Amino acid sequence: MKLTKILLAVLLLALLVLPAILPAAMVNAAIQMLIAALFACAFNLLCGQGGMLSFGHAAYFGVGSFATLHAMNALNGEGLLPTPLLPLIGALGGFICGLCAGWFATKRAGVYFSMITLALAELLHSLAPHLSMLFGGEAGISSMRSPAWGLDFGDATQVYYLTLGWVVLSIALLYAFTLTPMGRLTFALRENGHRLQFLGYNVHRLRVLVFALSAMFAGIAGGLQALNLESANYVLFDMRFSAEVVLNTYIGGVNVFLGPVLGAALMTFFGNAASDLTQSWLLYQGLLFVLVMMFMPSGLAGLVLCWSAQIRRRGWLAVIPAALSALITAGLLSLAVVFAIETLQRVFSQDYQALLIADQPWPAISLFGREWLPGALLTWAMPLLLGLAGLLVLKLARRQWLRLLDDEPAAGPVALRSRVEGEQS
Amino acid sequence: MEFLTVSLLNGVIYGLLLFMVSAGLTLIFGMMGVLNFAHASFYMVGAYLAYTLQKFVGFTSAVLLSTVLVGLLGVIVERFFLRRVHKHGHAHELLLTFGLTFIIAELIKLFYGNFSVEYRIPEFLNFAAFQVFNTDYPFYRLLMGGVSLLVFGLIYLLLTRTRVGIVVRAAIHRPQMAEALGHNVPLVFMAVFGIGAALAGLAGALAGAFYTTNPNMALELGVIVFVVVVVGGLGSMAGAMIASLLIGLISSFAVGVDLSLASLFGLLGAGDWAQQMGGLMTLKVSSVAATIPFALMLLILLIRPSGLMGEKG
Amino acid sequence: MSRAILQLRDVHKSFGEAHIIRGAQLELHTGERHAVIGPNGAGKSTLFHLISGQLQPSSGQILLGEEAIQGYSPQHINHLGLSRSFQITNIFPGLSVFENLRIAVMRKHGMQYHFWRSIQRYSEVRAQTEQLLEQVRLQDKQTVCAAELSYSEQRALEIGMTLACDPRVILLDEPMAGMSHEETDYALNLIREVTQGRSLLIVEHDMDVVFSLCDRISVLVYGEVIATGTPDQIRADRRVQEAYLGEEQCA
Structure with missing residues (x-):
């Protein structure tokens, strides 16, 4: 336990000094790693802890992204929400969408749940390019980071620290959640939802809330992505991204809290590093995933x-x-x-x-x-x-x-x- | 009238094709409880195999050969992959097949490149069957429809009229019981998985030549096939047939309909207002044709969660 | 003492053609231990499912106290003070024993949606969970994964979870099924102890348990209660012997 704490502290310290060591191009890769890590961690709340395997989680990430971009355009960094707080809008977007989609998807469990989440995401994916008001058509929408709090967010380093702050805070919150009564119930939900009903719990409502919370944190990750890239288009809703988070999460290991974080960070890192070296990175990722599923179901963290x-x-x-x-x-x-x-x-x-x-x-x-x-x-x-x-x-x-x-x-x-x-x- | 007839024909034939793929999927699910994510990948492998083989052995043999090969691939997947993780539960099996989808798609890209290949209908099949309102109607479409119907007939006879079929049906409903009665259930599972895969392969080999053969075809069709089996009721053969036809018809009709929600409001005299609203209101049905199956699936799940022909779960 | 806390009035349940429960009448008095016995397939488990909200009766009335509860959701029925166990062990296999019980205890405190405070800081929940652990004699096993408990320990855990919300009425579905002699004795004492001051409805095949534990017994045959009475009355009842014991001798 003590060792874990020391390791985490060292990791955090390393993350803090990272931009000073890395060349500018790598800082951007680091930002992507952080975002992927948060996304996987949010996904794992639903999948690893709540036992609900979603195949369409990119939808909430994407919604968070678009919501944040709209907020960037609408507020210009002024008003109530300066730039650093904009991911809150992403969180809100993710949460609301999660509530709606979750209400629907959690009506069924198991394979059906997975199919519904897949269908919802596909629905959004095929509808989005036609809704130019919301998603900017095929081209998508873009915006600019406005200066706030004496920072101009002009270079990657500032964006890195902003992302780091949000990611650490969100992951800490997600961890704290597992220690609360509702968080403990989430585990019970995975183990045996049927029994929970007979202990007097409203299982459907619990499922919806877990779904929405997971979507909310996915929305924050999406919001950070929007801040980083300053643009988004409907490709965000592609099945590929939903698949990616599933792969990352399971490669990292769903039964350990930080497993998905590890998996996503490593996979994004190697994906970035390998993109110059090989054209078959996705194949390696798929092979690794199948190996993990077949021979070490508890993943890298296990x-x-x-x-x-x-x-x-x-x-x-x-x-x-x-x-x-x-x-x-x-x-x-x-x-x-x-x-x-x-x-x-x-x-x-x-x-x-x-x-x-x-x-x-x-x-x-x-x-x-x-x-x-x-x-x-x-x-x-x-x-x-x-x-x-x-x-x-x-x-x-x-x-x-x-x-x-x-x-x-x-x-x-x-x-x-x-x-x-x-x-x- | 022309639109109606042609759409009807095309829709039915597309639906029959969907059935060929979804039949295997729903059979496998009903029997083993495994939702095989890689099923549409078998379809894609069938298309690519036939494309490769036809250069050497001619079209007909290539189609037959790739059907058999994809069936073997299915057997391998069941025997060496799925059976290993069976003890971890259905979600695990689903995830494994999900991973296999990835590998198959990437391997296809590796060998054939990330673009569509020149897989064409052979000359001797490329002629008009008859004329509909002065346009030629391709014989090949009818061929695809015919093969699907043949397959449906064969499966039906196999399941209802033969001893094997009885064992399969018993294994679907009561695997332990069938096993206790001395039937080799794992073998039956493997065979059903193989046959299901072979059907998907056959569909791919046939349809690949007519539609396009590219590395994304698995994912595109895969999602639609899931919709079909959920709408039809997971595990129900008749449901898969009905849902396939339904989705086939809807897809084929929707692309030709230029109406939007605004036109509906127009009937109520609020057309201009709706036009100004824009957004969802002015979306033409034809441009959102791809979304209709998903909407249908959600609707079905809401009002009849077990699907059209599914048992109440 | 004799006021009915749970009543079944002419309850029917059919699954398609199969008419499983055919006008069952039953009264559970406050504070009594009441067994439902009957041959296999008589509908005992179905009856429990109907009472606990897993299934909805096709017709008839189920009263908990004054309130008609037929068609209520399981959680609603639980909130009204009725808690049940399951014939096939139904616990949270991947969680620790302590966690299993704590989750059951939490409900009573209405903490389903509490996400702002660590569970450690609810000292009352902790105390009650520990008390419950002691009651079902699983203190030594509290950190063990529930899936790794022995069968009888899992049954004890199941009973503990059923008790956690401090219910007025407890339904136990074959708590001794599959237990050895010593385990049965242990479980019998446990049940006797923990149901002090509550009303118990129990389905059990072990007649020794039924006759030594219960104040009254109802006999369910083909979905109908054909007799209700004290153990002595039931032993002497001719219809029971014909319909139930008779059949069992044949089999």
Whole structure:
């Protein structure tokens, strides 16, 4: 517990000094990470804590964005709401939309709920370009940040601090919410909504409120995005963004409060970093997501907790061999996959195919700073060999991990969860 | 009158096509409780496979071959992916198939590029079946409709007239009971999943040549197919048929209707006022055709939550 | 003592063609322990679902005190002071035992929508939850995940949750189902203890439990209450022996 607090303090400190270290272009990436983190955290209130899997959460993010932009245009940073407070409008927009949509969607549970949220988002997505008053048609709407409180919000650094402030505050509020009576009920909602009714709770109303709160924080994230980009268009409502937050959240791990924050920040970071290096980032993201769903349902955060529990039990030294072989496995396997995908991507790309001349051997492609001939055996043997090596080390890593676990009877996901959420006394 | 006839024909045929995809989805859901997000991806894979294969083996064989291959893909997905996470519950299965959708779409982009491919109707099928009000009506549309009807007939006979069908229906209603009676339910699940996928693949192979074949087709159709199964009632074959036709007809008619809410107010004598209001009021039905299925779905969920033919849940 | 706190007047329930409850009449007196027994499929669980608001009767009246509650939502009925347990354990499996009970306790304090104050600061809730933990003898398990409890402990937790809102009327649906002998004894004492001063309606198959625990017994056969009386009266009732015990001997 103490360690967590120290780590969080260090993280916060790092975030505070970040703009001083980073080049200006990276500050913008950092802003996007923060926004994605808040969005995922808001989404997780609904999905991880409330047990309601929404496939259309980008709608509320988008509504928050548009609401904030309209407020920027209407108020010009004057009046009651100076620029730094504008995300409040996003929150309001998200909350109201969340109330309406939530009232509707929460009438059904499970798969039906997911389908309704999907349909609502799609409805908005296909309607938005035609409502030019609200969403500015295909072009969208734009605005300018007005100076306020002696700041001009002209450069990325000021926007960064503004975003950081809002994100930290919102995440803190979301965490505080989990400790309140209503927050505790949200967990119960996920576990067994039926039983709650017979304990005297109005389950539908509770579901709607949780939905609306989640939409509200998504709206704040949208508002921050609006402040950052100073524009928005209906593409925000695209299924892609709804999907993205689902992926990020689950990759991070839904059962740990900060899991989605971790997942979203990492994914956005790598997405930014990889966008220059690969055209297949979405494929990697999808692969990672499927891997997480199949082999570690508690996500990256679950993985971190698992390892840290082992470290606490046995000390650093005992864990190192297993950790090392796990790292090597992960490294080898991802290298194999990356190698295969990137080779294929290059060979099948349009530019490359245009280079081909009939009856001539295919020219080499460059990858990892080397030239590879598509006709050569080695090019295709590389990923296979890497993969095989990875699988061999995986066997070793598995045995070592099982040895670490051997005298601990219950280290399953359930035990993990009880430790995470059972904290009260 | 021309508009009416053509829209009617097109709508019915589009609806039949929707049915071919949604039949598998609703069958799988009714049986395994899994809402397979990747189902429309099977449709897309079918189209791309047929596009690739037809260069080598000709159109007809390509369509048949890709149907079988997509069926196999379905079997693999069920056996090696879904079955592994079955213990984590349905939401988990839904999420897994959701992830698979992503992977499939990205792989397609990787191999074929992020644009539509030149998948065309072969010459020998590209002729007019008959004339409607002096315009040629393509034979290929009729072919698609015919194949869908054939599929519907086959599934119906399979489910109602054969021993396999009886086991499948038993497994839908009482999986444990069917298992206790000595039927290999996992095998039945796998087979149904495979058949469902194959149907989607067949639909894709056929429709891809007529409409467009691009990496977004899965998502676009996928959402509509979800609407179909929810409107029809998850798990109900007849519901899927009715809802498919309904949505097919609505989509086909809506694109030709130039009315708006303002025209409705015009009937009440408030047309000018409504025109001035703008916004939602002046939106033409044709321009929001894409939203109508979703609106219909929400309406259905509100007044009849279990869908048109769904059992009361 | 004999005033009725819960009354069923000519209650019917059909599912399509199937007529499950056929004019059930029942009176639960204030402060008594009353069992509903009957062969399998007699409609005992359906009866509980009707009373607790899970299902709505097709016709007839259900009175809680003076108020007709048929067709009310489960939470409304709970607010009026009627609380139930379930035949199949119905708890929050992923939450700790303490949390399970605390959620049940919170309702009484009307805290459903409190989001501005940490739950830790409601000392009353905490005290009551601890008291309840002690009552159902789960103090040692309070931090354990409910899913990891033994079966009888889960049943005890279920009873604890049912009691948490301090109800006037308690419905227990087969609380001893699937328990061993020792567990049954433990649960029997527990039920006897915690239902002190409340009215209890219980469905139970274990006749030893029924006859030792209850003041009165009603026999439900094919959706009708064919007899109500003290354990001795029921033992002696010929119709009961024919309809119920007789059938069980055949089976």
